[in-house]
Amino acid sequence: MKTIISFLLVFSMISCNNKESTQKETTNTNSDFSVVYLENYFPRNDIEFTTPVKAMVISNREKFDSYFGIAQTMYNKVTPIDFEKNKVVAIITEPSDVKQEIIITETLLKDNKLLVKYKIEKGEIRSFTANDLKLFEIPKTIYGVDFTTEN
Template sequence: MHCKTYLLAACTLAAASCGNGAGNTTADSATADSDADTVMAAHADSGTSLDVQPLTGYFVKNNIQVSDSLTFWIIDNPATFDSLFGMAKTMNNKIDNPDFGTHVVVAATMPATFYGTEIQLASATSDDQNNAELHFVAPAGNGKSSSSATPLWLGSIPKTGKSTIKLYTGDHLTKTVNELE
């Protein structure tokens, strides 16, 4: 009888201790929100929001060697796009096809990593002179994986005669592309 009581008490304590750290408290949520706000607030919003449509279902082809920490491409035709990226089609996912007649594709990638790094668009703005600014961040995932992957972010922006497209790694200007028609 005492064994059953001790076993029940041990299981109850184990269940209670597992649940303690799992939920976010109000303080945790406020901290997480303020961290996200800090990332977004690092980029002064000097213009209007740019319409960016993320593209999913692609990977960087194996014959493409990326050497810089964050590499950007502006792609305005399907032949170049197809030479850089392959479709990652499964039974359940949807491949987003870019419309090169009305949009250009912005691609951000970096060398293969074992740390589950994801490239994220932090902000995208456009000013009254039709210039665009896109700020990217690339936080590493938790822990080292047994396999590497090449992080990739793809999105399309409207072809509206952008005078200049500036691509940033955080607040550091990494690449400027002029006169896209």
């Protein structure tokens, strides 16, 4: 009996280590400006939407915390944000029972101004509401960001 318990304990420890090592960073490199998505943040429930998608640039921690929370679990790592050097670009879909996925199709940097092209892919109807979120850092030297949707 002790060997079975010992075996299960060792097996569960190995499983925990494997889950940590399989975490990946998502990167968009199809454009002239490389985007590395910030992982393990979620949009707060009290965000007000006037359009189906909210796109914004956030330059300080206080404003960021008013829109997003940290989704920390035992198996993930939250991407740190350096607001001294960077701003955060955020694209959030309005909560819906239709599955939505934000896909950034292109990012173009010209004269310290960034153009972000994205599209929303819709899927099946679900029994709950949820929204999608894309976050990434940009240097504070980029003074403007324009968002364009593709259909």
